[in-house]
Amino acid sequence: MEYIQIAGCRKPVSRLMKGTDYFSHDSYELVQKNMDAFITIGGNSLDTANIYCGGQSEEVIGRYLEDRGNREQLVILTKGAHHDQNGPRLSKKDIAYDLSLSLERLRTNYIDLYALHRDDPNTPVEHIIDALNEYIEAGTVQAIGTSNWTWQRIQEANDYAQREGLTGFTFNSPNLSLAKVNEPFWKDCVSSDEETCKWHEEVQMPLLSWSSQARGFFTGLFTPENRENADLVRVFYSDANWERLRRAKQLGTEKGLTAIQIALAYVINQPFPTCALIGARSEAELSSCNEGAIIKLTKAEMDWLDLTAD
Structure with a gap:
């Protein structure tokens, strides 16, 4: 397993990041199995x-960390300040509420990587940075980042x-993949x-x-x-992406690999530090x-x- 460094985070960060959006109390046995296997290959x-x-x-992660006693081995990226039915939630109060709740659920007193899940262009960046720096100074958060923000913001x-x-x-945690989106997967x-x-x-931000x-x-x-998956059709079906898939299959065949492995390698081989969030649930x-x-x-292969090249 390869690792990158993220400024502020005291631990190296594995380039494969375990996706946990399916973690629930009902699936706890699967969670334990998946997490143990991930750690075995060097994922942290x-x-x-x-x-x-x-x-x-978050609750299940906290449960797992407590059961295994391995909090200090792992790097947790969690996100807050997601909008709700009333709109954006990026006030100092909103950030404080979500962060406090995340700490409680995760059964920890600090977050390695804390990201704002959505942006609100109407909220001045000065207010946001000021609010987040209070948690850095307190040691509650080691590094701050964004998810679904534009690079300009x-x-x-x-x-x-x-x-x-x-x-x-x-x-920064946006989507990056070999297949390019036609429109956002979620609003x-x-x-x-x-x-x-x-x-x-240019800035070498992970x-x-x-x-x-x-x-x-x-x-x-x-x-x-095959148009059964409406979301996939809406977001990724395009002539250009079918050609990318064809090329990934071709290059994979030449290297003795699969197209999806080539697609993952595309993310890892960018000319700046990257990690790939993965949803692997089986060995x-x-x-x-x-x-x-x-x-x-190689750059030519990328x-x-x-x-962008024939």
């Missing part, structure tokens, strides 16, 4: 959020932090376009990609004729991801996969 980072599974994701926030001698955002979600990737390369394997688009289970899926994460792709 996991992604959760205040809203996942109605809060059960992140830069604006970090410019303010630098001017004021405060801690800015040190990681207000952000996927990395060419401009976003260029910015990440990117932690959700839906890193395009929600199964590269598994071989989908074809242009076979985990093994596939583990093999995909160590594949080295460009060819991404249709």
